[in-house]
Amino acid sequence: MAFCPIFCCGNGSDRKGRGKKQPPWRVFSLKELHSATNNFNYDNKLGEGGFGSVYWGQLWDGSQIAVKRLKVWSNKADMEFAVEVEILARVRHKNLLSLRGYCAEGQERLIVYDYMPNLSLLSHLHGQHSAESLLDWNRRINIAIGSAEGIVYLHNQATPHIIHRDVKASNVLLDSEFQARVADFGFAKLIPDGATHVTTRVKGTLGYLAPEYAMLGKANESCDVYSFGILLLELASGKKPLEKLSSSVKRSINDWALPLACEQKFSEIADPRLNGDYVEEELKRVVLVALICAQSQPEKRPNMVEVVELLKGESKDKVSQLENNELFKSPLAVGNKNDGISAAEGSSDFISEEKESKHETEENTEP
Numbered sequence: 001m002a003f004c005p006i007f008c009c010g011n012g013s014d015r016k017g018r019g020k021k022q023p024p025w026r027v028f029s030l031k032e033l034h035s036a037t038n039n040f041n042y043d044n045k046l047g048e049g050g051f052g053s054v055y056w057g058q059l060w061d062g063s064q065i066a067v068k069r070l071k072v073w074s075n076k077a078d079m080e081f082a083v084e085v086e087i088l089a090r091v092r093h094k095n096l097l098s099l100r101g102y103c104a105e106g107q108e109r110l111i112v113y114d115y116m117p118n119l120s121l122l123s124h125l126h127g128q129h130s131a132e133s134l135l136d137w138n139r140r141i142n143i144a145i146g147s148a149e150g151i152v153y154l155h156n157q158a159t160p161h162i163i164h165r166d167v168k169a170s171n172v173l174l175d176s177e178f179q180a181r182v183a184d185f186g187f188a189k190l191i192p193d194g195a196t197h198v199t200t201r202v203k204g205t206l207g208y209l210a211p212e213y214a215m216l217g218k219a220n221e222s223c224d225v226y227s228f229g230i231l232l233l234e235l236a237s238g239k240k241p242l243e244k245l246s247s248s249v250k251r252s253i254n255d256w257a258l259p260l261a262c263e264q265k266f267s268e269i270a271d272p273r274l275n276g277d278y279v280e281e282e283l284k285r286v287v288l289v290a291l292i293c294a295q296s297q298p299e300k301r302p303n304m305v306e307v308v309e310l311l312k313g314e315s316k317d318k319v320s321q322l323e324n325n326e327l328f329k330s331p332l333a334v335g336n337k338n339d340g341i342s343a344a345e346g347s348s349d350f351i352s353e354e355k356e357s358k359h360e361t362e363e364n365t366e367p
């Protein structure tokens with residue numbers, strides 16, 4: 001199937017002035033991207049994800065780019081590419097990583113973004129920058145609010161609305177000022193107006209998946225809210241979304257944090273790399289918001305507009321309502337003195353290796 005871009009407004013052929021506003025994105029030639037990335041040299045590789053590899057590059061004008069080189073051996077990949085191109089080309093917000101251009105030549109499908117010099121949240125929490133402790137509390141709270149605002153834009157302002165479906169630490173990139181830019185809308189599908197959810201392939205990353213999405217493949221905004229809750233806990237605690245307890249059992253970060261929150265032991269949740277240097281009220285708010293987001297019943301989760309409001313702590317009433325939420329009075333959680341393990345066993349987030357491997361093969365719930 002020949003690749004056919006959904007948009008024509010970004011075509012680079014009409015970029016030479018003539019009084020027209022320059023399009024925000026353009027088509028790159030394969031030659032230009034080969035030369036920018038030193039022929040997709042291994043040393044330029046930033047990492048690899050579900051769709052392919054990402055390379056650092058530099059254009060002739062000195063600007064730095066990140067090029068996602070997609071695996072294109074199936075028609076499905078062509079479709080994914082078209083979807084991502086269309087969605088990204090539409091979306092512009094200070095907390096979203098927008099598309100700078102694309103290239104579709106021969107078998108190659110590439111997407112070009114601005115390079116984010118501070119890489120991803122993942123690299124600071126668990127990766128190459130984790131030892132440097134560059135994420136002080138102020139940066140963390142800004143990243144929390146900024147990324148929430150990016151998702152609010154996707155859910156409420158983008159037309160049609162967009163469900164991200166893959167909110168996670170490697171998809172929150174950090175610019176030179178450590179401002180959050182939520183990336184990767186390759187999983188997102190456009191929600192037709194009036195539809196409350198779309199049933200489709202279960203995608204996303206283990207540990208961040210809302211239980212109803214993992215089981216039924218029903219994606220709506222509240223699945224992103226769940227993933228965002230996991231991301232917030234990760235940001236506050238520095239822990240990974242899933243912790244291996246034994247060779248066959250993993251515990252989710254929310255099952256670990258809920259009993260501690262019920263007992264008001266917020267300092268035990270805080271990332272030790274913060275060395276106690278955080279605003280107690282803010283940490284508590286972040287943790288409570290995170291747990292409200294990452295609860296298993298989707299109808300009880302807040303929406304992202306409410307999440308931003310709560311994170312900012314602007315309404316004292318809403319913050320105190322949050323503290324009094326029934327979730328934090330759960331006898332299951334409070335009674336659990338076992339580091340969250342017994343509570344976790346009954347929950348849908350408690351994943352055995354067997355279930356995990358099933359998820360990794362991607363369930364297709366479509367007929």
Ligand SMILES: Nc1ncnc2c1ncn2[C@@H]1O[C@H](COP(=O)(O)OP(=O)(O)OP(=O)(O)O)[C@@H](O)[C@H]1O
Pocket residue numbers: 046047048049050051052053054065066068097113114115116117119120166170171173183184205
């Ligand atoms: N514009 C960018 N600037 C800097 N680093 C980037 C940029 N885009 C992606 N990366 C990094 O490159 C690596 C690979 O990204 P990629 O999106 O392919 O995989 P992923 O985020 O781990 O998984 P997924 O495919 O689910 O998004 C990640 O660590 C990501 O944070």
Ligand SMILES: [Mg+2]
Pocket residue numbers: 049170171183184
């Ligand atoms: Mg990514």
